[in-house]
Amino acid sequence: xxxxxxxxxxxxxxxxxxxxxxxxxxxxxxxxxxxxxxxxxxxxxxxxxxxxxxxxxxxxxxxxxxxxxxxxxxxxxxxxxxxxxxxxxxxxxxxxxxxxxxxxxxxxxxxxxxxxxxxxxxxxxxxxxxxxxxxxxxxxxxxxxxxxxxxxxxxxxxxxxxxxxxxxxxxxxxxxxxxxxxxxxxxx
Numbered sequence: 001x002x003x004x005x006x007x008x009x010x011x012x013x014x015x016x017x018x019x020x021x022x023x024x025x026x027x028x029x030x031x032x033x034x035x036x037x038x039x040x041x042x043x044x045x046x047x048x049x050x051x052x053x054x055x056x057x058x059x060x061x062x063x064x065x066x067x068x069x070x071x072x073x074x075x076x077x078x079x080x081x082x083x084x085x086x087x088x089x090x091x092x093x094x095x096x097x098x099x100x101x102x103x104x105x106x107x108x109x110x111x112x113x114x115x116x117x118x119x120x121x122x123x124x125x126x127x128x129x130x131x132x133x134x135x136x137x138x139x140x141x142x143x144x145x146x147x148x149x150x151x152x153x154x155x156x157x158x159x160x161x162x163x164x165x166x167x168x169x170x171x172x173x174x175x176x177x178x179x180x181x182x183x184x185x186x187x188x
Contacts, residue, residue: 001026004049004102007074011125018116025108029101037093044079044089046103047126053099056168059091067171069137072157076126097163141174147183149173
């Protein structure tokens with residue numbers, strides 16, 4: 001739990017009182033590799049902080065899943081659009097590695113907003129972080145080559161990228177696994 005406090009204190013000053021309220025609402029959830037955190041049609045109940053692990057966002061299809069996002073250690077993770085609306089999700093979240101999450105449910109987050117001085121700022125920072133990642137991904141798909149998207153992902157998380165199956169990486173950057181193999185050969 002100290003990891004989330006350190007992460008938050010990079011952006012806000014937390015009094016012991018604010019932290020006590022915030023931390024009292026956190027639920028520790030542990031998952032093994034390949035666990036489904038959220039299925040299509042389920043409501044997203046949590047905004048979570050990843051203490052350890054990798055989570056993938058994907059749309060399941062009959063032939064090949066479409067991976068459109070990853071979340072890594074020391075980052076927030078949620079099907080945030082569906083967390084906010086409390087409507088059923090149209091995509092899934094799955095752990096790629098053993099994963100430890102510290103989670104807040106929707107009602108507890110609303111209570112934190114109401115009862116702490118920094119609750120709204122923490123919520124805003126979490127949503128801004130998730131928005132910036134989404135925006136960066138969209139711009140990357142529109143303006144960069146597949147090779148550049150691969151290199152950027154590799155630059156951002158080189159030690160963790162080795163843990164992600166190549167078929168997920170290929171889907172994420174919008175190419176086939178065979179095309180990814182050609183890119184990897186060309187840059188090595």
